[in-house]
Amino acid sequence: MSFERTERIIALPAALVEAVFPQLRAQFGEDLPDGQSTVRTIGAHWDDVAKTCIRAASFPQTIIATPLTTGELAFRCLWQADLAAVFDAGQISGARELTLDQLMTLDVRVSIDPEPTDQ
Secondary structure (H helix, E strand, O other), rough: OOOOOOOEEEEEEEEHHHHHHHHHHHHOOOEEEEEEEEEEEEEEEOOOOOOOOEEEOOOOOOOOOOOEEEEEEEEEEEEHHHHHHHHHHHHHOOEEEEEEHHHHHHHHHOOOOOOOOOO
């Protein structure tokens, strides 16, 4: 299995997700265990606290989109290594990596109290 060992957050324009993910899965997908069966996937999650075993993640069930204030959707998982290299090379138009702080700032579900103003 050639999946990264560090979770990464990748953001894509929302309009591209439905078109891009099936193509990426077809090109880079690998079969991973998921309970009693296997799933062809481009992402995974740790299956144990010690981080010794990974389990298949599937879009949209366990690779869950986080809507961003920019109109993008962010996805967080252990990515298939060849796909991660494609992300790193900038070969997927509009894809970008986010830090956890960036995700928290851009997540539409996180309410941010405005700064107090002097009246």
